[in-house]
Amino acid sequence: MASRDLNDLIPEVKQNAERVMEVCDQVGVDILIYCTLRPLEEQAKLFRQSRSWAEIKKKILKYKDRGFRFLG
Numbered sequence: 001m002a003s004r005d006l007n008d009l010i011p012e013v014k015q016n017a018e019r020v021m022e023v024c025d026q027v028g029v030d031i032l033i034y035c036t037l038r039p040l041e042e043q044a045k046l047f048r049q050s051r052s053w054a055e056i057k058k059k060i061l062k063y064k065d066r067g068f069r070f071l072g
Contacts, residue, residue: 008037
C-alpha cells in the first residue's frame with residue numbers, strides 16, 4: 001500500500017512538499033499529499049495500465065539488460 005508519510009521522501013523533496021503545504025495553507029487551499037512512496041509491485045501495475053504490450057515488453061527487456069531482472 002502506498003504511503004502518505006512525508007518522512008518517506010528524500011530530504012530535498014520533503015522540504016519542497018512542506019513548502020507547498022505552507023503556501024497552500026497561507027492562501028486557504030486544502031491540499032492532500034496522496035502518495036509519497038509506492039511499492040514496486042504497485043508501481044508496475046499502474047505503469048502497465050496505460051501502456052501497450054509492445055511498450056511493456058520493451059521496458060521488461062530494458063530492465064533485464066541492465067541487470068534488474070527482478071523488476072521485469
